Amino acid sequence: MSLLVTGSIGIDTVHTPFGKRVDLVGGSAVYFSCAAAFFTPVRLVGAVGEDCPPNLLNVFEGRPIDASGVEVRKGSKTFRWHGSYVKNLNEAETVHVHLNVLGEHAAPIPTQFLDSKHVFLANSHPRLQRETLQKLQSPMLVVADTMNLWIENEEDELLKLLPLVHGLILNDAEVRMLTQEPNLVLAARKAQKLGPKFVIVKKGEHGCLMVTESEVFVLPAYPLEKVVDPTGAGDSFAGGMIGYLSTQDNLSPLTLKRALAFGTVVASFTISDFSLDGLKSASRPLIDARCEEFRKSMTF
Amino acid sequence: MSLLVTGSIGIDTVHTPFGKRVDLVGGSAVYFSCAAAFFTPVRLVGAVGEDCPPNLLNVFEGRPIDASGVEVRKGSKTFRWHGSYVKNLNEAETVHVHLNVLGEHAAPIPTQFLDSKHVFLANSHPRLQRETLQKLQSPMLVVADTMNLWIENEEDELLKLLPLVHGLILNDAEVRMLTQEPNLVLAARKAQKLGPKFVIVKKGEHGCLMVTESEVFVLPAYPLEKVVDPTGAGDSFAGGMIGYLSTQDNLSPLTLKRALAFGTVVASFTISDFSLDGLKSASRPLIDARCEEFRKSMTF
Numbered sequence: 001m002s003l004l005v006t007g008s009i010g011i012d013t014v015h016t017p018f019g020k021r022v023d024l025v026g027g028s029a030v031y032f033s034c035a036a037a038f039f040t041p042v043r044l045v046g047a048v049g050e051d052c053p054p055n056l057l058n059v060f061e062g063r064p065i066d067a068s069g070v071e072v073r074k075g076s077k078t079f080r081w082h083g084s085y086v087k088n089l090n091e092a093e094t095v096h097v098h099l100n101v102l103g104e105h106a107a108p109i110p111t112q113f114l115d116s117k118h119v120f121l122a123n124s125h126p127r128l129q130r131e132t133l134q135k136l137q138s139p140m141l142v143v144a145d146t147m148n149l150w151i152e153n154e155e156d157e158l159l160k161l162l163p164l165v166h167g168l169i170l171n172d173a174e175v176r177m178l179t180q181e182p183n184l185v186l187a188a189r190k191a192q193k194l195g196p197k198f199v200i201v202k203k204g205e206h207g208c209l210m211v212t213e214s215e216v217f218v219l220p221a222y223p224l225e226k227v228v229d230p231t232g233a234g235d236s237f238a239g240g241m242i243g244y245l246s247t248q249d250n251l252s253p254l255t256l257k258r259a260l261a262f263g264t265v266v267a268s269f270t271i272s273d274f275s276l277d278g279l280k281s282a283s284r285p286l287i288d289a290r291c292e293e294f295r296k297s298m299t300f
Numbered sequence: 301m302s303l304l305v306t307g308s309i310g311i312d313t314v315h316t317p318f319g320k321r322v323d324l325v326g327g328s329a330v331y332f333s334c335a336a337a338f339f340t341p342v343r344l345v346g347a348v349g350e351d352c353p354p355n356l357l358n359v360f361e362g363r364p365i366d367a368s369g370v371e372v373r374k375g376s377k378t379f380r381w382h383g384s385y386v387k388n389l390n391e392a393e394t395v396h397v398h399l400n401v402l403g404e405h406a407a408p409i410p411t412q413f414l415d416s417k418h419v420f421l422a423n424s425h426p427r428l429q430r431e432t433l434q435k436l437q438s439p440m441l442v443v444a445d446t447m448n449l450w451i452e453n454e455e456d457e458l459l460k461l462l463p464l465v466h467g468l469i470l471n472d473a474e475v476r477m478l479t480q481e482p483n484l485v486l487a488a489r490k491a492q493k494l495g496p497k498f499v500i501v502k503k504g505e506h507g508c509l510m511v512t513e514s515e516v517f518v519l520p521a522y523p524l525e526k527v528v529d530p531t532g533a534g535d536s537f538a539g540g541m542i543g544y545l546s547t548q549d550n551l552s553p554l555t556l557k558r559a560l561a562f563g564t565v566v567a568s569f570t571i572s573d574f575s576l577d578g579l580k581s582a583s584r585p586l587i588d589a590r591c592e593e594f595r596k597s598m599t600f
Contacts (some may be wrong), residue, residue, distance in 0.1 A: 016505075049475070060357075089482065115467050115523050160422075182389065182525075183524075183525060183526065183527065184505075185523045185524065185525045186525050189525075189533075201505070204504070205504075206506035206520075207507075207520055208509070209523060212482065213372060215597070216523045216597065217597050217598070218507075218517065218520040218521070218523050218598070219520065219598065220507055220518035220520045221518070222511060223484075223485045223516045224485065225485045225489075226483065227483065242523070252600065257597075257598075257600035258600045260599045260600070284461075295600060297515070297516065297517050297518065298517070298518070298519065298557075298598050299557070299599070300554065300557035300558045300560070300561045300595060
């Protein structure tokens with residue numbers, strides 16, 4: 001098993017109805033790694049600036065995460081994001097964002113990571129995602145995330161990437177934008193025809209939808225009584241899902257559905273507290289137990 | 301089995317991205333009856349004005365619906381609603397509404413309906429709902445719908461009704477308004493403590509949530525590729541659900557979940573075409589088959 005993730009590592013300031021926290025560790029690759037590490041060892045590739053406090057990355061300690069692909073770039077600053085969920089707990093309002101090191105070039109992939117079999121390309125410029133992919137020797141499962149910025153401004157690059165990936169993860173507004181189709185099932189079907197074997201549409205508090213060539217799956221979100229900080233929900237979902245998939249030897253409908261359920265449950269731990277504190281309170285047995293409870297609650 | 305429904309019977313004009321239709325049969329009691337009649341005989345109580353074209357009610361023909369409780373009131377006009385889904389297929393914009401006969405007094409319940417064991421009180425003034433209930437001899441299962449208007453203006457009457465019903469059905473905005481709680485699970489729990497044994501929160505295209513004293517169930521909506529006209533989705537959901545429940549001798553978690561699934565599937569037929577045309581294309585075997593497909597798609 002060798003699951004590689006490339007994506008952002010950042011310093012977040014987050015404001016939710018439950019309070020404000022500054023200088024938290026965040027970023028897509030960080031949430032993904034910590035979520036996937038409940039299932040399989042993870043290889044993390046990303047860049048921070050030399051301003052990054054070393055203890056920020058302590059979060060990887062004691063987890064099967066190989067952070068040797070984290071570049072500390074001299075002369076650069078770490079990605080910073082300040083978001084607020086005060087008005088709407090389901091949608092972040094970006095107060096400000098400083099791309100810093102993310103606006104430069106991609107972090108190099110360590111030689112010892114080039115044989116990775118499972119890959120998650122967290123949201124990034126689709127050209128960079130494709131370049132990363134082309135460096136890998138023989139990946140078996142590649143899943144990419146994307147966002148409205150690239151759909152709007154880099155559609156050609158995105159359309160070149162999609163036939164190269166097995167899975168695409170994006171949210172409801174993004175898949176509608178990509179396909180110009182308001183119906184989500186049809187939109188996901190159209191996106192699937194652009195290349196990937198499966199397309200997963202994240203609907204936040206409303207769960208997710210997956211379309212393969214022949215099937216449609218829907219899952220509600222795990223019903224949580226207290227959502228403290230939704231930051232990282234999508235990347236934790238991807239981490240739980242692909243972490244589980246990388247321990248399996250097939251992409252059968254049942255395997256994919258189980259992966260969706262694991263992603264859903266792992267994300268429910270993330271949003272129960274600020275930053276990575278929700279995931280810190282989780283464990284594989286707790287995840288398995290919540291998954292079983294979730295399964296039972298939907299069995300009819 | 302004897303399932304009584306009291307609610308509106310109306311003439312609708314509906315505008316959706318798929319076209320405009322005028323003078324359609326509609327109303328909560330009509331959708332409910334036609335949905336529930338796939339499962340059990342239905343007794344319908346409601347009023348129309350003398351302007352109501354007799355063929356409007358032909359929709360009940362050939363179905364086990366006893367429409368002898370439909371009062372044709374002299375000197376009154378039928379309820380009319382004109383709604384548009386052109387801007388947003390998930391939320392009706394009311395172009396105009398004429399309460400007409402609905403703004404007068406409730407239709408009388410025929411004597412031969414007073415022994416009804418199962419009752420759906422479609423959305424109406426909570427005092428009228430309570431008065432209806434008090435006329436019945438020994439109902440075993442009573443479910444009520446309500447709306448923002450009564451939560452805002454008739455809260456005292458609504459709070460008197462809730463301890464008298466077994467189930468309450470309302471939408472996400474309404475349960476949040478009733479309980480002043482933004483988290484849906486907590487809101488449903490709070491509503492359940494106001495009296496009913498179970499509270500069902502309808503989330504439209506995002507499915508539903510049910511809370512009982514000890515459990516929380518969530519179900520996504522059935523993933524449909526073409527939603528033509530969402531009018532009547534909520535009442536069809538209630539019809540499928542309570543129609544099924546009234547054939548069962550218990551309210552166990554499994555029975556309630558199956559009822560939610562039947563409601564979800566019946567509503568998916570309703571919204572696939574204008575007015576009652578979607579339900580006309582359904583049958584019990586088609587409903588059972590879609591329910592089984594839905595069940596399988598969520599089994600992991």
